[in-house]
Amino acid sequence: MKKLELMPIEETVKWAKHNSWYVADLLARRGTEGENPLIPRAEYEMLSFQTTFLQHPWLYLWLGEKVGMEGIRDICSSGHREFGIKTITPCNIQWGAGIALFGRLFLIDGGLIGPNDYIDNLRIIYSFWKTMFEGYMREGKPAVMDVGYVLQVLDQDVVEDLATQVEPLDDPELRATFGQFNSLAQLMGFLDHYDCRLGLGDTGPYEVDDKLILVRDCFVNEKSFPWTFVVGDLPFSYSMVLTFDKKKMMRDRKNGKLKMFSIYNTGTLFCDPPDYEDEALLDVAVYMRDQDYPNGTSTRIPLSELPEHIAKLESAVERMYQYLAMKPWFDKILEGNWVYVSASLPYVRAHDLEAEAAEMGFWDMDLRSMEYLLKGYTKAGEVQRNATAGLGAPPLQMPGFRCRGTKLGRYEIRN
Amino acid sequence: MTAQGIREDSTDAVAPTVEAQSGAVVEPKVKDASEKRFEWSHEEWAVDVELDTAESFEEWLHRETKYYIRANAGFYGQCVIVCIESKGDEFLCYVDYYKGKFPPWYNAEELSVLDIDELRHDAPQVKWDEWEWTTLQKNDFPLRLKEVIFLYPPQEPTMEWLFLSPEESGLAEMDI
Structure with missing residues (x-):
């Protein structure tokens, strides 16, 4: 039977920490850049990160059923031979699944869920992401940092x-x-x-x-x-x-x-x-x-x-x-949401499944993410700052580990 | 080649050594696959060392655990999980340690003068204050350190000359 094979729950700790290393390094650079006043970045990121975290696990399980583990590893095979397509581009390959992890972070930092909620979503997302990256870079590594910031995909x-x-x-x-x-x-x-x-x-x-x-x-x-x-x-x-x-x-x-x-x-x-x-x-x-x-x-x-x-x-x-x-401000939040949702398009286009994925609900709004947006809307900017200071991925709280609870360990950004 | 950039120094020393409180040098044991607590970890050590203070723990980390992720904004320690015995209890906890600024929120001026090639010579610091990836606390000391778990394998740079310092990559000695 073709399926996405899930990693053990505890292994998510390894990838969460790995995530935090390269996200920290990226944000150190992004933090020096300006912002576009026409774009409600904090609000649309809040909505879209939550949408992908809550909704896209079905997509990754469904892809597992359709193409199996080898098919997931082959998602980027077209990117080894061609360019100008999204299966070569690291931002889509990385962040289609990666932004969902930020969704968990936003929800935790917004006080809307705890670190142990939606554990299966976390396992599904990391399992899919890790498997896909095994077939992406020439070296089969899961982050550019692992090979010294050189990203060789084309043969x-x-x-x-x-x-x-x-x-x-x-x-x-x-x-x-x-x-x-x-x-x-x-x-x-x-x-x-x-x-x-x-x-x-x-x-x-x-x-x-x-x-x-x-x-x-x-x-x-x-x-x-x-x-x-x-x-x-x-x-x-x-x-x-x-x-x-x-x-x-x-x-x-x-x-x-x-x-x-x-x-x-x-x-x-x-x-x-x-x-x-x-x-x-x-x-x-x-x-x-x-x-x-x-x-x-x-x-x-x-x-x-x-x-x-x-x-x-x-x-x-x-x-x-x-x-x-x-464009009205709130409409732009919705449109920004779909942009981040579309980061997963290369995963389905790779196997010519875009139309079928759309029928399955690829472009549907998960109403939980809209509900969470409304609850967190007024503090989106604050949550975004705190969440990115949290560097992407708080660990699960597990038996045998000293835990800190949900509200501790956050950093304020001092501009 | 395994990146030297993940090691604090460029020596070839592999076997870690620990000086126990008695002064005797104890060899921490690198666990084999069947002994590991987590099969997905990169490497696990069984150690047995008493540490009285947070400072002595940082010194131990600096001396013994020389694996780092070399990033452009700092160096991050890979020994993320430790098992300790403290006050009659035994538990696992996270330890985040780093060289540089952490979180790495540099302004443009700070970034322009940041020299990672130089930063590698610094000693690491543990992020002791409220931080989800450091659940070891200063009031856990004195403690007995029993296990050290390295999560992730060393970096393997594709172009060493571009990534590592010229001294580490051999570029400094190369005629171009």
Whole structure:
């Protein structure tokens, strides 16, 4: 019988702590970024995290019945051969299940449940997430931190082929044009996903001879979102292949100029110094894809054609800002909810089960999460701050362990 | 290669040693698979050492448990669960210890001067104040430490030269 095999309850402690390490490290970087005043981030995160924690365990059990443990491990197999699709992007692969764990945290920090409530949800989510990650990165590890912030998903022969297709950026004007495209595509991916990183994803660095290579996907038009009509003239995704001067990077790492060049579990590149990416960038190639896997194909865009795509992106960004400005605040909480729910889309698209999952209730609201939102709504900002200070995952309270109760051990953020 | 970044020093020493209160050096035993309390843990030690104060426990952690997760915002100790005997009772508890700032809420200025390559030389601190991942308490001392449970295997960096300090990765000695 095909099924999701569940880990022992006590093993959730191991993954909860593991979770807290890399979430802490990620939030240390995210904490330095600004916020978009048009987006009710705290409120929609409260709702969507709760929705996925309460509702998505059925999805993971159902997928287990449909495809078994090997099928779960194979969810990302398309991402080993193709890019510009969501089964390659770490933010979706990680956070489809990962945000559900934050849901538990929000509910605990909001005083709405205790750490031992919904234990089976926790086991199901961790069991699914761990199994899926066994087939994601080349090394089969469950977090980028485990392999030193290098996220290699694509097979090496695919990367080597991409390395033959790049164009040099020696011309300063071309370099500036590419820089503009790179910024706009990332901004549009971010906006289309309600200001979260589900619309972006870097993998790499990969090594080919004396170059390091990143593959950057920007999902600028997720067609399952109702606001796809706002950005309808954009492809599903733009992708960029970026090559870097490995020897320069080694020299800079040796002399201390380069302190870090790290891909996080969100598929985000963080550098120190922050502008280092451009310093070491040599050549690029750009692609677009019309639909997500299992449909669609990738098309190469010659760099000479970038200006027309820049114009499209500028126009779409402007329309999306207008859309967000006109949308009532509470409607945006609901729409943000669906963005995070959609983080699990690659899990069903990988096996061409999106339509069947929708019939099963993929897009249905779990009324418990709405009830909890109403109870916690006025303190969403406070709960979000406290929950993220709790670093993602308080342990269960188990027999034989010294416990602390539900209300202790939280940290206040001091701005 | 197993990352040296998870070890405080770059020595090859593996076997932990414990100096008991009597002054005799006791070898903690690395449990084999059949003896482990949790089959999903990375490594478990049976130890037998009396520790009088929280400070002596931190010194013991620093000296003996050299596994760390090296992150960009700090180093996190992997010995998360310990078994202690204190005041006639025996129980498991969590211990969170780290190098750096914890939780790692750095502002932009602090991040810009944070040097992880240098931070690795610091001694770790236990997060003693109210914290869900530290359920050992200072008033549990004196205590007898009986077991140490490492949850997670060492990191295995794909590109050591990019992740570890130049001294640890060998980059410092390399001609480029």
